Amino acid sequence: MSVRGRTYRYVGPADLRVLVRPGGEGRAISSSTDLDEWVSQRPPAEREEAFTFVVDVDGVLRLAPRRSEHVVCAGGGRVLSAGEISFRHDMGRWLVDEVSNQSTGYCPDVSSWPAVAEALEHAGIEHPAAFTLPVVFRRCPDCREHNIVREDDFVCVFCGSDLPHDWNVDPRA
Structure with a gap:
């Protein structure tokens, strides 16, 4: 992938950074199949809500349950974007329902959208033209x-x- 743009380091509370554990980062989503598998492993109630996401510095979309901290999802590293995202499955394909840059741990600018779009395109997931809920x-x-x-x-x-x-x-x- 040819991801470009600003990277964001964690700027949130220090007490949340200590939650980062080796191997505890969010699930890398590089294809619709990855998303199928990850969502199917979630408890039913969790499948209905938005997920925490980051786009790591390699341009890979990473997902974690909504109540997860972005810094944990990112493994403590820098990101190209972060926020919350929800999906729907329609006629055999995944589509983004809503997506925001709401991450008070990274506070990414709305200009981080191209990194999100590129990560979703790489994974074969249809998406809107911009954050649906920009912060x-x-x-x-x-x-x-x-x-x-x-x-x-x-x-x-x-x-x-x-x-x-x-x-x-x-x-x-």
């Missing part, structure tokens, strides 16, 4: 808290300062 993350330059920008209101919910319009969550990125 805009910003870091407050004054109080340094991470914010989710809602309704284009670029104001920090913690201290009231203006937030930048360009992605700035990870100062070391």
Whole structure:
């Protein structure tokens, strides 16, 4: 795969990073068959909800149950994107129902969508043209808290300062 773009390192709480275990990363999905097998192994109630996903730095889609932490799904490493995704099976093929970049551990920009699209295409899974539920993350330059920008209101919910319009969550990125 020819994945390009920014990589995101984990910027969430340190106490969640300790949950990462060797071999505990999310299931690599490189084909529809991989998705069939992984979903069939999930408990019935879990199959009906969205899954946690990351696209690793090699461009591979990795899935984990929804209540999993993104940093665990990524094996603690950098990612090209992260969020939540749901699928439906229709006439023998997999389609993405909804997909977001909602990951407060990595806070990926909406511009990470091409990495998600490429990973899904590589796996043969049909998808929308963009995140169906895009999330805009910003870091407050004054109080340094991470914010989710809602309704284009670029104001920090913690201290009231203006937030930048360009992605700035990870100062070391």
